[in-house]
Amino acid sequence: MANIPISNNIRTLRFMAGEMTQADLGARIGMTRQTIAAIEAGKYSPTLEAAFRIAQVFGKTLDEVFRWEG
Amino acid sequence: MMTDTSDPSLAEAGMPFREKSAWVAVAGMVVGYGGYFAAIATLPPQTFSVDPPGLVLKLFVLLTAATIVRLLILGAGMLAIRAAAPMDARAPADERDRAIAGRAAAIAYYVMMTGTIIVGMVMPFTARGWAIVNAALLAIVIAELARCGTIIASYRRGWHG
Numbered sequence: 569m570a571n572i573p574i575s576n577n578i579r580t581l582r583f584m585a586g587e588m589t590q591a592d593l594g595a596r597i598g599m600t601r602q603t604i605a606a607i608e609a610g611k612y613s614p615t616l617e618a619a620f621r622i623a624q625v626f627g628k629t630l631d632e633v634f635r636w637e638g
Numbered sequence: 639m640m641t642d643t644s645d646p647s648l649a650e651a652g653m654p655f656r657e658k659s660a661w662v663a664v665a666g667m668v669v670g671y672g673g674y675f676a677a678i679a680t681l682p683p684q685t686f687s688v689d690p691p692g693l694v695l696k697l698f699v700l701l702t703a704a705t706i707v708r709l710l711i712l713g714a715g716m717l718a719i720r721a722a723a724p725m726d727a728r729a730p731a732d733e734r735d736r737a738i739a740g741r742a743a744a745i746a747y748y749v750m751m752t753g754t755i756i757v758g759m760v761m762p763f764t765a766r767g768w769a770i771v772n773a774a775l776l777a778i779v780i781a782e783l784a785r786c787g788t789i790i791a792s793y794r795r796g797w798h799g
Binding site for chain 2: 572590591594598599600601602603604605606609610611612613614615618
């Protein structure tokens with residue numbers, strides 16, 4: 569499956585947020601830790617709502633978390 | 639059934655519970671109904687056109703055994719993966735799980751529809767009795783394998799909607 573040109577720095581933000589685990593982040597936004605892992609690895613594109621929720625957890629804007637590489 | 643370790647994030651999280659469930663379902667289908675169709679294949683070719691005495695009982699016993707084997711594998715497998723990751727098993731389906739399940743069901747629908755057309759609209763003119771019954775069962779098994787295969791591939795290869 570082709571990778572889409574969207575990257576993210578969720579993994580870095582998690583570690584900067586007191587070494588938040590994937591499970592912690594997932595619990596905050598209603599996702600499993602495996603889905604969080606898939607987002608970090610570029611294997612899943614979250615919905616817009618989920619992307620906003622992730623950004624809100626870290627207190628960042630959407631484009632501070634996700635970047636369009638295309 | 640190895641966890642994808644190509645990315646540290648994926649290695650950290652492990653295999654999703656619903657992917658594990660799909661693997662267990664595939665194992666049950668392949669062993670249970672694979673054994674049934676392998677046994678059917680050993681019968682003489684003219685069996686289903688002649689309907690010898692005892693055929694009904696023989697096929698009923700084979701089908702029952704296949705179903706029991708499948709259910710045992712399914713039950714034991716699900717208990718094992720639940721015991722290995724109870725938190726994952728209790729977690730509700732999230733948006734990715736629902737999206738993958740929906741895609742898998744849609745693909746299985748088309749596979750089942752194809753099988754139904756063949757079994758219900760073509761085979762009555764070319765076959766009879768147990769041949770049609772077995773073809774119908776095969777269509778169901780193939781559709782279920784298509785559903786589980788789509789789930790596994792979507793989790794492994796990635797899903798972008």
